[in-house]
Amino acid sequence: xxxxxxxxxxxxxxxxxxxxxxxxxxxxxxxxxxxxxxxxxxxxxxxxxxxxxxxxxxxxxxxxxxxxxxxxxxxxxxxx
Amino acid sequence: xxxxxxxxxxxxxxxxxxxxxxxxxxxxxxxxxxxxxxxxxxxxxxxxxxxxxxxxxxxxxxxxxxxxxxxxxxxxxxxxxxxxxxxxxxxxxxxxxxxxxxxxxxxxxxxxxxxxxxxxxxxxxxxxxxxxxxxxxxxxxxxxxxxxxxxxxxxxxxxxxxxxxxxxxxxxxxxxxxxxxxxxxxxxxxxxxxxxxxxxxxxxxxxxxxxxxxxxxxxxxxxxxxxxxxxxxxxxxxxxxxxxxxxxxxxxxxxxxxxxxxxxxxxxxxxxxxxxxxxxxxxxxxxxxxxxxxxxxxxxxxxxxxxxxxxxxxxxxxxxxxxxxxxxxxxxxxxxxxxxxxxxxxxxxxxxxxxxxxxxxxxxxxxxxxxxxxxxxxxxxxxxxxxxxxxxxxxxxxxxxxxxxxxxxxxxxxxxxxxxxxxxxxxxxxxxxxxxxxxxxxxxxxxxxxxxxxxxxxxxxxxxxxxxxxxxxxxxxxxxxxxxxxxxxxxxxxxxxxxxxxxxxxxxxxxxxxxxxxxxxxxxxxxxxxxxxxxxxxxxxxxxxxxxxxxxxxxxxxxxxxxxxxxxxxxxxxxxxxxxxxxxxxxxxxxxxxxxxxxxxxxxxxxxxxxxxxxxxxxxxxxxxxxxxxxxxxxxxxxxxxxxxxxxxxxxxxxxxxxxxxxxxxxxxxxxxxxxxxxxxxxxxxxxxxxxxxxxxxxxxxxxxxxxxxxxxxxxxxxxxxxxx
Numbered sequence: 001x002x003x004x005x006x007x008x009x010x011x012x013x014x015x016x017x018x019x020x021x022x023x024x025x026x027x028x029x030x031x032x033x034x035x036x037x038x039x040x041x042x043x044x045x046x047x048x049x050x051x052x053x054x055x056x057x058x059x060x061x062x063x064x065x066x067x068x069x070x071x072x073x074x075x076x077x078x079x080x
Numbered sequence: 081x082x083x084x085x086x087x088x089x090x091x092x093x094x095x096x097x098x099x100x101x102x103x104x105x106x107x108x109x110x111x112x113x114x115x116x117x118x119x120x121x122x123x124x125x126x127x128x129x130x131x132x133x134x135x136x137x138x139x140x141x142x143x144x145x146x147x148x149x150x151x152x153x154x155x156x157x158x159x160x161x162x163x164x165x166x167x168x169x170x171x172x173x174x175x176x177x178x179x180x181x182x183x184x185x186x187x188x189x190x191x192x193x194x195x196x197x198x199x200x201x202x203x204x205x206x207x208x209x210x211x212x213x214x215x216x217x218x219x220x221x222x223x224x225x226x227x228x229x230x231x232x233x234x235x236x237x238x239x240x241x242x243x244x245x246x247x248x249x250x251x252x253x254x255x256x257x258x259x260x261x262x263x264x265x266x267x268x269x270x271x272x273x274x275x276x277x278x279x280x281x282x283x284x285x286x287x288x289x290x291x292x293x294x295x296x297x298x299x300x301x302x303x304x305x306x307x308x309x310x311x312x313x314x315x316x317x318x319x320x321x322x323x324x325x326x327x328x329x330x331x332x333x334x335x336x337x338x339x340x341x342x343x344x345x346x347x348x349x350x351x352x353x354x355x356x357x358x359x360x361x362x363x364x365x366x367x368x369x370x371x372x373x374x375x376x377x378x379x380x381x382x383x384x385x386x387x388x389x390x391x392x393x394x395x396x397x398x399x400x401x402x403x404x405x406x407x408x409x410x411x412x413x414x415x416x417x418x419x420x421x422x423x424x425x426x427x428x429x430x431x432x433x434x435x436x437x438x439x440x441x442x443x444x445x446x447x448x449x450x451x452x453x454x455x456x457x458x459x460x461x462x463x464x465x466x467x468x469x470x471x472x473x474x475x476x477x478x479x480x481x482x483x484x485x486x487x488x489x490x491x492x493x494x495x496x497x498x499x500x501x502x503x504x505x506x507x508x509x510x511x512x513x514x515x516x517x518x519x520x521x522x523x524x525x526x527x528x529x530x531x532x533x534x535x536x537x538x539x540x541x542x543x544x545x546x547x548x549x550x551x552x553x554x555x556x557x558x559x560x561x562x563x564x565x566x567x568x569x570x571x572x573x574x575x576x577x578x579x580x581x582x583x584x585x586x587x588x589x590x591x592x593x594x595x596x597x598x599x600x601x602x603x604x605x606x607x608x609x610x611x612x613x614x615x616x617x618x619x620x621x622x623x624x625x626x627x628x629x630x631x632x633x634x635x636x637x638x639x640x641x642x643x644x645x646x647x648x649x650x651x652x653x654x655x656x657x658x659x660x661x662x663x664x665x666x667x668x669x670x671x672x673x674x675x676x677x678x679x680x681x682x683x684x685x686x687x688x689x690x691x692x693x694x695x696x697x698x699x700x701x702x703x704x705x706x707x708x709x710x711x712x713x714x715x716x717x718x719x720x721x722x723x724x725x726x727x728x729x730x731x732x733x734x735x736x737x738x739x740x741x742x743x744x745x746x747x748x749x750x751x752x753x754x755x756x757x758x759x760x761x762x763x764x765x766x767x768x769x770x771x772x773x774x775x776x777x778x779x780x781x782x783x784x785x786x787x788x789x790x791x792x793x794x795x796x797x798x799x800x801x802x803x804x805x
Binding site for chain 1: 652654655658660663664679680687692693711714715716723727
């Protein structure tokens with residue numbers, strides 16, 4: 001796998017989310033997709049470990065970050 | 081919801097959880113649970129909708145019709161029982177129809193026809209898929225005393241695709257990507273010819289001799305010619321089918337290079353190199369190899385057919401241009417010695433201009449078959465005396481006819497969707513408007529036939545894209561679904577739409593939520609000013625970019641629209657740049673930046689024009705829908721929009737369709753979506769469902785009601801595949 005394609009930047013003290021990796025199986029070959037499904041990650045964390053979400057900021061750890069996660073954090077009693 | 085996160089890292093300790101989801105695509109039955117649920121609660125109104133949707137999206141009665149080289153026969157795929165497709169040949173003079181192959185094999189298994197070609201006057205090659213394998217076969221027609229009596233079948237192999245059938249000689253050009261199947265040496269001479277072209281990782285270009293395999297085995301293509309063919313993606317052939325010109329792209333998709341083969345110098349010559357955003361589409365090489373006819377926009381705003389001099393690398397002559405429209409196709413005769421026709425879209429309709437004035441002869445058949453209809457020639461015999469004519473426009477579901485130009489007689493091959501004549505179809509008109517910065521916008525307004533005594537409600541339906549795509553005035557399923565149910569439908573070709581020249585294309589770049597929506601609203605205003613629709617009952621609906629446009633319009637113009645509906649709509653512009661493909665395909669990120677904007681330099685603008693970031697400003701009801709398996713606009717766009725709409729307590733309805741992609745694969749999915757969409761519009765605009773007599777032609781009411789009775793309680797059928805087979 002290409003490091004540049006799958007690499008992520010990890011920040012201390014934050015929940016670093018790098019995307020969902022899907023492997024689609026076609027007979028003897030497989031295709032790979034990396035998708036930002038941050039809202040599903042929020043749902044998952046809220047179900048399993050809300051305390052983690054309460055104590056640490058969730059950030060998208062690839063590319064230039066995800067402005068939507070920043071936006072959600074401004075919504076007061078919102079999803080984050 | 082998938083309940084495991086992807087790559088996660090907490091603090092300095094990296095916790096990597098890889099979600100490995102092995103998901104062979106869910107069968108279309110994935111939507112069945114939802115479909116059954118909806119069908120169980122179907123009201124009579126919903127049955128009427130389901131019947132209409134099924135009629136619109138069922139597979140066509142006839143498709144892919146082609147004339148034999150001598151014009152005496154037409155071959156096509158038909159489907160008379162509405163379920164099983166057949167390959168058929170029709171002899172017009174003998175009035176004889178022969179079935180060459182059934183979609184359902186003798187053992188009950190099914191195949192899927194892909195396309196067909198006439199190789200010569202007695203052989204029809206056709207591609208089909210079976211068990212995920214692409215197979216090429218040939219039917220050889222048998223005649224007795226000149227009468228068509230039978231046909232024999234030969235299998236040529238798998239993974240083969242015909243590129244040029246070369247009907248005037250005993251050769252054809254094929255691409256193949258897998259081992260050739262050899263059922264028997266004598267029975268299938270075509271596959272015994274030598275591969276004398278090049279190969280890349282996934283395909284080879286091959287020219288085969290259909291009559292003399294041993295002669296073609298003697299042929300050897302020079303190695304240096306093979307090498308150049310590697311990774312080429314377009315080719316021109318001469319009258320013998322020899323490769324004379326190839327087109328290659330560099331890996332970054334920045335440069336396109338065209339090469340021609342010099343017989344004198346026995347080497348490839350660089351014809352021209354140009355950037356990706358310049359159109360330079362080779363159509364025909366002159367006999368002496370010195371000039372090339374191309375479709376290009378290099379020297380003009382609109383694409384034209386021009387002559388390019390290879391020695392001087394310059395454009396020397398415009399051969400054909402159309403005021404106000406891009407030339408989008410040009411076809412040569414089979415011998416590749418002259419241009420036969422050029423194609424373009426004008427006034428929303430496909431036009432083919434035959435350089436010998438052929439199209440004017442359509443006005444002179446002995447009967448009135450084509451009177452008042454939009455008819456155009458789609459195929460012609462080698463002697464050019466017999467032509468295949470297709471009719472099509474907004475309210476014409478399409479017919480195919482053979483016309484003999486010598487005697488003026490026409491012969492119906494068949495109708496493409498004959499059942500659509502049961503419905504009161506809407507008809508279209510052109511709407512011109514002037515938008516911001518003086519841009520002239522062409523839109524199409526389809527008016528329902530059922531609105532005799534009142535102005536109809538309007539659905540504004542911007543197309544996807546936004547760049548290169550366009551709408552037309554040909555028969556459109558979504559437009560007619562809405563028109564038959566009593567809505568007027570407006571389809572604006574906003575800036576960035578294809579076919580109006582490269583300046584117009586360029587004007588649409590980086591205008592998401594801005595000038596593009598100005599264009600759309602300018603068209604709506606003209607329709608309101610002309611009192612063609614009820615100005616108090618207007619909603620906007622679209623797919624992909626059209627879905628985005630609907631959502632952002634719910635923020636921009638709550639005063640204009642009563643409601644907005646999106647399927648597969650983009651809701652978060654910065655999220656587009658998280659697409660994995662942008663990391664894999666060189667040059668793709670730059671193209672997306674050009675169309676959308678640059679997240680590095682202008683993230684604030686992208687955020688400001690993203691519906692998911694401004695949902696608090698939405699002032700009208702919203703219908704939000706998406707497929708779970710959309711690989712183009714990921715379902716995350718839907719999830720984000722739903723999250724914020726719910727957070728702000730907006731009036732919104734949601735429909736997530738399991739298994740659906742960027743469009744729909746099954747009629748069940750179409751029924752689910754379009755039923756809920758129409759319910760939403762009627763609810764938000766307070767419109768009653770139309771009376772039966774407003775939906776159907778009087779003579780068809782009994783027939784349609786009988787079809788509706790069949791739908792009641794009928795949860796499944798074998799014809800659930802959409803028409804695009």
